[in-house]
Amino acid sequence: MICGGHSEALEPTPEIVEMVDNFKTDIEAKANMAFSQYTVVSYTSQVVAGTNFIIKVDVSTHELEVKVFRPLPHTNEPPRLIDVILTEKN
Numbered sequence: 001m002i003c004g005g006h007s008e009a010l011e012p013t014p015e016i017v018e019m020v021d022n023f024k025t026d027i028e029a030k031a032n033m034a035f036s037q038y039t040v041v042s043y044t045s046q047v048v049a050g051t052n053f054i055i056k057v058d059v060s061t062h063e064l065e066v067k068v069f070r071p072l073p074h075t076n077e078p079p080r081l082i083d084v085i086l087t088e089k090n
Helices: 014-022 024-031
Strands: 039-048 050-059 062-071 080-088
Touching: 014 024, 014 039, 014 050, 014 062, 024 062, 024 080
Parallel strands: none
Antiparallel strands: 039 050, 050 062, 062 080
8 A cells, every 4th residue: 555545455344335325326316327236346445634435336237436535533524425437347
């Protein structure tokens, strides 16, 4: 891991899966698709003034890269969906 960079790809934890599940409706809206399959595959994290997450989600014929920012705990702010990138599987 590079100082200040993202971690290596990690196995999804229940917390990561729940965070992405909470954004499913917003993710589907950003991707302009409804997903019957929705499986978190891996994630990376980057500590900044909070934590940036890049979460890979398998949605059958496509893969999503979901970017989420979780503010520091003292702010009492919830995580925010930043971006969704949809790519076709090879």
